Amino acid sequence: xxxxxNIYLITGIxxxxxxxxxxxxxxLSAILPTQEYRCYFNQGGGSMATNDCQGxxxxxxxGISASMPGGSxxxxxxxxxxxxxxxxxxxxxxxxxxWIVGSIITAASQNIGMLVAGRFINGLxxxxxxxxxxxxxxxxxxxxxxxxxxxxxxxAITWGILIIWLAKQDxxxxxxxVLALVHAKGDRNAPFVHMELQEIRDMVEFERRNQxxxxxxxxxxxxxxxxHIGVFTQIWSQLTGMNVMMYxxxxxxxxxxxxxNVGLYSSSIQYVxxxxxxxxxxxxxxxxxxxxxxxxGCTFMGIWMYANAGIMATxxxxxxxxxxxxxxxxxxxxxGAPSRAVIACTYLFVASYAPTMGPVxxxxxxxxxxxxxxxxxxxxxxCANWIFNFALSYFVPPAFVxxxxxxxxxxxxxxxxxxxxxxxxxxxxxxxxxxxxxxxxLSDVKAWNxxxxxxxxxxxxxxxxxxxxxxxxxxxxxxxxxxxTEPTATTExxx
Numbered sequence: 075x076x077x078x079x080n081i082y083l084i085t086g087i088x089x090x091x092x093x094x095x096x097x098x099x100x101x102l103s104a105i106l107p108t109q110e111y112r113c114y115f116n117q118g119g120g121s122m123a124t125n126d127c128q129g130x131x132x133x134x135x136x137g138i139s140a141s142m143p144g145g146s147x148x149x150x151x152x153x154x155x156x157x158x159x160x161x162x163x164x165x166x167x168x169x170x171x172x173w174i175v176g177s178i179i180t181a182a183s184q185n186i187g188m189l190v191a192g193r194f195i196n197g198l199x200x201x202x203x204x205x206x207x208x209x210x211x212x213x214x215x216x217x218x219x220x221x222x223x224x225x226x227x228x229x230a231i232t233w234g235i236l237i238i239w240l241a242k243q244d245x246x247x248x249x250x251x252v253l254a255l256v257h258a259k260g261d262r263n264a265p266f267v268h269m270e271l272q273e274i275r276d277m278v279e280f281e282r283r284n285q286x287x288x289x290x291x292x293x294x295x296x297x298x299x300x301x302h303i304g305v306f307t308q309i310w311s312q313l314t315g316m317n318v319m320m321y322x323x324x325x326x327x328x329x330x331x332x333x334x335n336v337g338l339y340s341s342s343i344q345y346v347x348x349x350x351x352x353x354x355x356x357x358x359x360x361x362x363x364x365x366x367x368x369x370x371g372c373t374f375m376g377i378w379m380y381a382n383a384g385i386m387a388t389x390x391x392x393x394x395x396x397x398x399x400x401x402x403x404x405x406x407x408x409x410g411a412p413s414r415a416v417i418a419c420t421y422l423f424v425a426s427y428a429p430t431m432g433p434v435x436x437x438x439x440x441x442x443x444x445x446x447x448x449x450x451x452x453x454x455x456x457c458a459n460w461i462f463n464f465a466l467s468y469f470v471p472p473a474f475v476x477x478x479x480x481x482x483x484x485x486x487x488x489x490x491x492x493x494x495x496x497x498x499x500x501x502x503x504x505x506x507x508x509x510x511x512x513x514x515x516l517s518d519v520k521a522w523n524x525x526x527x528x529x530x531x532x533x534x535x536x537x538x539x540x541x542x543x544x545x546x547x548x549x550x551x552x553x554x555x556x557x558x559t560e561p562t563a564t565t566e567x568x569x
Contacts, residue, residue, distance in 0.1 A: 143463035149201020154453030371430025376489035
C-alpha cells in the first residue's frame with residue numbers, strides 16, 4: 075500500500091476532523107437570521123406570509139445553541155476513557171461515526187426537541203475529536219513544529235498511531251522504517267531518526283510499567299498547577315467571547331443596520347478573516363512562543379470589546395419594543411459612521427483572536443503534561459472549554475435582550491482579567507522538549523522569566539550530532555533503575 079511521509083499532505087487530509095466545530099458555528103450563524111428557520115421553529119408571533127416570524131424565544135434559542143457544546147462536554151469527558159481503552163485512532167473513528175448519526179437527526183428535525191437532540195449528538199463527536207486530536211499532534215510533532223501542527227489541529231494521526239502500535243508489538247524494524255519515512259525522507263541512518271527510535275523504546279517501556287492513571291492524578295500537589303493552567307487556557311478561550319460572537323454575529327450586524335444578503339456577506343467576511351489570520355500563527359507560532367501571542371491577543375481583543383461598548387452606548391439607542399425585525403435579541407440599534415465602526419471593531423476582534431488565542435488554546439494544554447496523564451489531562455481541559463461554551467451560548471441571547479450593549483463590557487472585563495492571569499501564571503513552553511517543561515514546573519522559575527527555546531531543538535532535528543547524542547544519553551539514563559519514572563520528554567512529544 076502506498077505510503078507518504080509528507081506531513082503537510084497528511085495534514086491536509088486530517089483537517090476534516092478539525093472542521094466539525096467550525097462547520098457548526100458557521101452553519102448555525104447563517105441560518106439564525108433566515109425567515110425559514112424562524113418560521114419553522116417559531117414560538118412567537120408573525121408568519122411566513124408576512125415575513126415577520128420571531129423564531130424561538132431567546133432562552134430557547136440559547137438552549138438550541140448550547141446543546142452542541144453540552145454534548146461536547148460529555149464527549150470530552152468520555153474521550154479520556156476511550157483513548158485509554160481503545161487508543162487515539164479508534165476514539166477519533168468513534169467520534170466520526172457519532173457525527174454522522176447526529177447530522178442525520180439534525181437534518182431531519184421536525185421540531186425543536188429533535189433539533190436539540192441532533193446537535194447534542196453532534197456535540198459528543200466534537201468533544202471526542204477536540205480532546206484527542208491535539209494529543210495526537212503533540213505526541214507526533216517535533217518540538218520545533220509542535221505549535222504549528224497542533225494549532226491547526228491537523229496532523230498525521232494515522233502515522234503516530236501506526237508507530238506506537240508497531241512498537242508495542244515489538245515490530246522495531248517497521249517502526250524504524252516509518253520514522254525514517256516521516257522525518258528523514260527514508261534515511262534510516264539519520265541521527266534524528268535514531269534519537270526518535272530510542273525515545274520511543276523508552277516510552278513503550280514506561281507505558282508498560284504505568285498502566286493505570288486516574289483523573290485524581292491531575293490534582294496532586296506537583297500536578298495541580300499545570301491542571302489549573304491547562305483548564306484556564308480553555309476557559310479563557312471561551313470567555314474572550316469569540317465563539318458566541320461567531321454564533322450570534324447576525325444579531326450584532328442587524329443592530330448595526332445590516333440585514334438580508336448584506337448581513338450574510340458581512341458575516342462571511344468575518345469567517346474569511348478568521349481563516350487567513352490563522353495562517354501566520356501556523357507558520358511562526360513556534361518562534362513567537364505561547365505567552366507573547368496570548369498577551370498581545372487578549373490585550374487587543376479587550377480594546378475592541380471596550381470600543382464597541384463605548385460606540386454603542388454613545389451613538390446607539392434602544393430598539394423598538396420586541397426588537398428590530400421582530401427579534402428580541404436585536405435590542406439595540408446604531409446607524410451611520412458609528413455602525414461601520416462597530417463592524418470594523420468586530421472584524422479587528424476576529425483578526426486579533428485568530429493568530430493568538432485561537433491556535434494557542436489548543437497548542438498549550440498538551441505541552442503542559444507528562445505522558446502518563448496527558449490523555450485524561452487534555453480531556454479535562456477540553457471539558458472546561460465545552461462547559462463554558464455551553465454556558466455562554468445559553469447566556470448571550472437573553473443577555474442581548476436584557477443588558478444590550480453591556481454584553482461587550484462583560485467580555486472586556488474577562489479579557490482584562492485573563493491578560494493579568496496569563497502574565498503572572500502561564501510559563502513559556504515553546505521550543506522546549508516536554509522533559510524541559512517538566513523540569514520548569516518543578517523549579518521556582520517565574521512565568522514571566524521563561525523564554526522560547528526554538529534554536530536548540532531545531533538543531534537536534536536538523537541533525538546536530540552532538541545534541542542528538544546528548545539527548546540519546548539522557549534517554550538511556552531516564553530508563554535506568556535509579557532514574558526518574560518518566561521517559562524523556564521528546565519521546566512524549568513524538569509518539
